[in-house]
């Protein structure tokens with residue numbers, strides 16, 4: 001497992017979801033949309049159950065991590081690019097968003113009955129309503145020193161493509177959860193890679209707050225914004241921070257960041273992303289020192305798809321709503337029956353989330369979840385030109401045999417499952 005692999009394995013997960021038509025109606029959504037930010041908050045009802053509210057309408061996050069890449073791109077060689085600015089066929093449209101077709105007969109070429117449709121539309125038709133997006137792309141002066149490697153320079157040193165995200169929302173009804181790594185993999189802290197992020201270090205704290213501030217300035221006035229997310233399983237050792245070692249320090253610092261966000265933008269909640277094994281000492285510290293956090297986000301990978309006692313655990317420790325910030329078929333082995341096993345896994349997972357939504361039979365603290373991930377990336381396990389290893393088969397869609405990346409998709413069986421579970425053809 002390489003350094004860059006760790007940095008980026010789950011780093012650019014952009015999750016998609018299909019927003020209900022809060023402001024938009026009819027087929028010509030783009031022109032009819034009112035460019036107005038939404039008021040989003042979490043609400044606890046008299047039964048102690050939680051809901052995410054968007055302009056007073058209940059909103060279930062039906063999300064997908066979205067980080068497509070061209071086969072062969074590799075963060076180890078600083079060739080992995082920000083998908084949001086890639087237009088290699090020079091037609092003025094972002095390739096993965098708009099220039100993708102579905103290879104229905106799996107012959108690795110586009111036949112007459114296989115129209116160009118694009119991932120955005122495919123996600124909409126699956127019922128996706130939210131994308132998880134990291135804000136780090138920026139041309140702001142205060143961010144430059146944080147791009148302290150060639151890999152990060154290639155990925156982030158440009159303006160965020162907000163116009164693309166505006167179209168994602170206006171034309172496809174899909175909202176965005178804007179994320180900041182908050183020191184995960186030293187991203188945003190400016191820490192030395194080998195030493196990792198130290199939440200006790202005041203200079204690193206300043207860097208991280210600067211990064212979070214930039215996120216809020218960039219996105220608080222955007223109508224596609226659903227919420228902010230701090231970190232990505234920063235309590236896990238793999239994230240190269242000392243959050244788990246100093247839970248009180250971490251909890252207090254997280255609270256400062258969330259407080260700053262709320263002061264800058266009172267209309268969007270703050271989620272904190274932890275790993276599935278988040279321990280009691282950290283949860284206790286968060287309960288005591290981090291009241292400004294609105295939502296506990298959990299990246300959770302079980303072997304069966306079930307989230308076990310997670311809902312009860314968070315309810316008992318924190319009593320905050322839970323958003324599954326990543327889940328997916330990491331442990332489903334590729335092979336002849338892969339798609340059936342993957343489908344079963346996702347059905348188990350989504351039914352568990354569904355059962356724990358407000359009004360369900362469970363704990364009533366689930367807000368929804370983000371699937372890891374929309375499409376297989378081939379760089380995540382071993383050579384970027386080959387397709388193997390668990391991470392590389394988590395996609396709801398594949399890139400087929402890889403010959404015309406990034407323009408080819410095949411839809412795995414699980415796509416149809418979500419079409420049914422999340423609403424046939426999405427929601428207009």
Ligand SMILES: [Ca+2]
Pocket residue numbers: 086087088089090091092093094095099
């Ligand atoms: Ca293009």
Ligand SMILES: [Ca+2]
Pocket residue numbers: 103104105106107108109110111114
């Ligand atoms: Ca074909």
Ligand SMILES: [Ca+2]
Pocket residue numbers: 378379380381382383384385386387388392
């Ligand atoms: Ca590979």
